Amino acid sequence: MVSFINYLINGLSLGSIYAIIAIGYTMVYGIAKMLNFAHGDVIMVGAYIAFSVITTAHLPVACGVLAAIFGCMLIGICIEKIAYKPLRHAGSSLAVLITAIGVSYFLQNVALLIFSSNPKMFTPIIPMTMMTIQFGVFRVQTISLVSITVSIVLVLLLQLFINKTRPGQAMLACAQDRGAASLMGISVNGTISLTFAIGSAMAGIAGVLLCSAYPTLSPYTGAMPGIKAFVAAVFGGIGSIPGAMIGGLLLGVIEIMGKTYISSQLSDAIVFAVLIIVLLVRPTGLLGKKVQEKV
Amino acid sequence: MAMLNVKDLRVNYGVIPALKGISFEVNEGEVIALIGANGAGKTTILHTVTGLVEAVSGTIEFEGTDITKVPAHKIVAMGMAHVPEGRRVFPDMTVYQNLMLGAYTRKDAAEKQQTLESVYDHFPRLKERAKQQAGTLSGGEQQMLAMGRALMSKPKLLLMDEPSMGLSPILVSEIFTIIEEVSREGTTVLLVEQNARKALSIADRAYVLETGSITLTGSAKELLSNDNIRKAYLGEA
Known part of the structure; x- marks a missing residue:
């Protein structure tokens, strides 16, 4: 029982990182109507930024985290402006999709050029002396608690931002009807930039958390979590922020439980099998909206 | 000087011309109706005025300022609001x-x-x-x-696209009464309607649009008594 609860916490911790990434995916999909397959690699960029600041430059952890957040934000905005925006009126979502895959390889190769393919040991953001916390019979990794807390706080802040602020309402409006939004005086381009900024900043946070929990950092670090987070977003219902949160958490738990109780080699296969089953039963995901046509 | 002044406006969708040189004006305080059959280009005119569609040539001036190239999201702050065809409210809000x-x-x-x-x-x-x-x-x-x-x-100028579409006659009358109220309170109205009779009943002047060109213009009264209009748009023999 004790070990089961420990696995559950590990699952929730990994899941909360997936959730933070998935929210970025889902927001960009909801507002820019595109799948940003480079989103996973922004995680890796964030982790390398934090690595350079903390491990190479020996600056405080807080500086590294902030640098990762703002660095990713900037990169996210640049990617959108340079790679995706020129294609927005091309009328082919396939062109944007292929470009996103291209951006993904571009980021990986730039990292390869700068940091080489040798994995780096990431210095966890939790000091060595505080790596675990003892709760009675439970011994929990501090980073797990940090990840879970951070993801909950981020989701709450995001909900508050979207529902209570003017730019948040603009984002909702653009997600529903860009043309009508622009008639309200909302700059659609500005709103899409803002969405990329927020999503990428969250990817930066996810990068730091991920590499603190699993400290080997390579140019391909972001690829698999990126795909998993995409699965989580689809699982929860793409376009829905609470859906991405739930999808992420479930995915993390399924992955860890599958690794522990079924097979560690098959864990990824189990994750995707669950996705396929969910999509067969609910094609729009757990919290996805039914597509309804009003006559 | 007219509040809204559109001169020789041309718009293409791909290679197909949608507006073939449209000119009209809206003066302050007026209710202007643009009437015409489905596909005549009425909605395209409104979309071009508010920047949702780009013009090939021609100019649009609002209160003396050239707004031909002004993007949609900057139009509303200038004093022009557009009620789009099909309402387009934000359904999840x-x-x-x-x-x-x-x-x-x-x-x-x-x-x-x-x-x-x-x-x-x-x-x-x-x-x-x-x-x-x-x-x-x-x-x-x-x-x-x-x-x-x-x-x-x-808004100083309210653009309305097919407000009667899909509504029961009672609701149509209700909506048109409110348009009249809004007009009385000092808002200028440019109304696009397929329901020509309703539109002409509240308009001061009207323009008749046929496949991308204005074919007739005059006061609403004149048009209501025009034989061709009665046959083509008011359903009278």
């Missing part, structure tokens, strides 16, 4: 949130509240349903919401 988005470019909270009260005066139904999701409203209520949302920007 509440009535109140929709109305507040109408006032997106306005800063003063007290003034916004004042406008909100006056919109609720025109449309008491919207006040009752303030917390309801816009997507759950009936067609008539959505039309009221789309109008209310446009009025939240306190």
Whole structure:
């Protein structure tokens, strides 16, 4: 029982990182109507930024985290402006999709050029002396608690931002009807930039958390979590922020439980099998909206 | 000087010309109707005026400023609000949130509240349903919401695209009564309608559009008594 609860916490911790990434995916999909397959690699960029600041430059952890957040934000905005925006009126979502895959390889190769393919040991953001916390019979990794807390706080802040602020309402409006939004005086381009900024900043946070929990950092670090987070977003219902949160958490738990109780080699296969089953039963995901046509 | 002055406006969709050199003007305080059959280019005119569609050539001037190349999101702050065809309310937001988005470019909270009260005066139904999701409203209520949302920007010129579409005759009359009220309160109105009889009944002047060109213009009274109009648009033998 004790070990089961420990696995559950590990699952929730990994899941909360997936959730933070998935929210970025889902927001960009909801507002820019595109799948940003480079989103996973922004995680890796964030982790390398934090690595350079903390491990190479020996600056405080807080500086590294902030640098990762703002660095990713900037990169996210640049990617959108340079790679995706020129294609927005091309009328082919396939062109944007292929470009996103291209951006993904571009980021990986730039990292390869700068940091080489040798994995780096990431210095966890939790000091060595505080790596675990003892709760009675439970011994929990501090980073797990940090990840879970951070993801909950981020989701709450995001909900508050979207529902209570003017730019948040603009984002909702653009997600529903860009043309009508622009008639309200909302700059659609500005709103899409803002969405990329927020999503990428969250990817930066996810990068730091991920590499603190699993400290080997390579140019391909972001690829698999990126795909998993995409699965989580689809699982929860793409376009829905609470859906991405739930999808992420479930995915993390399924992955860890599958690794522990079924097979560690098959864990990824189990994750995707669950996705396929969910999509067969609910094609729009757990919290996805039914597509309804009003006559 | 006319409030809105459109000169020789040409718009293409791909290679197909949608507007083949349209000129018209709207003076302050007027209610102008653009009438014509489906596909004549009425909606395209409104979309081009508010920057949703780009013109190939020609000019659009609003209060003396050339707005031909001004993007859609900068138009509303200049004093022009567009009630689009098919209402296009934000379905997953509440009535109140929709109305507040109408006032997106306005800063003063007290003034916004004042406008909100006056919109609720025109449309008491919207006040009752303030917390309801816009997507759950009936067609008539959505039309009221789309109008209310446009009025939240306190426009000098209100562009209305097919307000009668899909509504029962009673609701159409209700909507047109409110358009008249809005006009009386000092807002200039440019109305695009397939329901020519209704449109001409409240308009001062009208332009008749046929496949991308204006074929006839005059006061609403003249057009109502014009034999060709009666046959083509008013369904009389």
